[in-house]
Amino acid sequence: MMTPVTWPEAVVFEGGWQRYRRRVGRGRNDVDFEVKVGDSRLDRYLTLVVRVPNEVGARVARTVRTVAARDPGHYVYPPDDLHLTIIDCSALLAPSVLDVALSRLSATVGDALARTPRARVQLRGLNLFAASVYAQAWDPDGQVRRMRQQLRARFDSPALLRDRVSFVNALRFARPASPVIVRGVAEARRTEFGWFIADKIELVLTDRTLSTSATTVVESYSLGTNGWRQ
Numbered sequence: 001m002m003t004p005v006t007w008p009e010a011v012v013f014e015g016g017w018q019r020y021r022r023r024v025g026r027g028r029n030d031v032d033f034e035v036k037v038g039d040s041r042l043d044r045y046l047t048l049v050v051r052v053p054n055e056v057g058a059r060v061a062r063t064v065r066t067v068a069a070r071d072p073g074h075y076v077y078p079p080d081d082l083h084l085t086i087i088d089c090s091a092l093l094a095p096s097v098l099d100v101a102l103s104r105l106s107a108t109v110g111d112a113l114a115r116t117p118r119a120r121v122q123l124r125g126l127n128l129f130a131a132s133v134y135a136q137a138w139d140p141d142g143q144v145r146r147m148r149q150q151l152r153a154r155f156d157s158p159a160l161l162r163d164r165v166s167f168v169n170a171l172r173f174a175r176p177a178s179p180v181i182v183r184g185v186a187e188a189r190r191t192e193f194g195w196f197i198a199d200k201i202e203l204v205l206t207d208r209t210l211s212t213s214a215t216t217v218v219e220s221y222s223l224g225t226n227g228w229r230q
Contacts, residue, residue, distance in 0.1 A: 027176035067184030119143035123193035137166035
């Protein structure tokens with residue numbers, strides 16, 4: 001399959017690379033993997049995600065493990081935990097109103113997504129944030145972006161649903177990084193990990209990394225159908 005030219009995404013991804021490669025290369029990265037013990041707000045997230053299929057995820061994980069081996073000690077996501085976040089809904093969470101938040105989402109998101117076409121996604125190239133290494137997720141048809149816009153229209157709080165390029169976090173920094181991490185990412189800036197179809201979105205209550213042990217699937221929504229399934 002030919003690689004599409006998607007200039008807006010390319011500009012954003014390249015701008016982020018230029019910004020963070022210098023910062024991370026100097027060991028001035030953020031260390032946000034460790035959460036405060038007992039702070040349930042930091043350790044609990046309500047998120048709409050698309051899971052990365054096994055074959056594509058294995059390619060990402062294999063490349064990231066190679067990069068991480070140069071500077072051991074950081075957290076590398078297992079392939080099964082790799083995901084693309086559609087919307088982080090954590091701002092709706094509060095200790096006493098979780099049921100209200102879930103009810104609100106279930107009443108609005110399912111119907112919207114049932115009428116939303118499936119999306120093609122390409123994972124190509126590693127990149128950097130201040131706190132992580134990620135695989136760039138390309139949205140060649142703009143369908144992921146439109147999905148977010150449709151969901152925004154269903155909520156009263158647009159701040160929850162900001163538009164952005166898509167990505168799949170694959171490593172989180174657990175301490176100041178070495179310049180060899182940046183060199184490893186640079187070598188994988190054009191690596192092709194593969195295409196997949198986003199045809200199911202999960203609403204999950206989870207931790208920062210979507211770890212299997214800490215994740216509860218609240219609802220599962222099928223795109224392009226007449227309803228959602230639990």
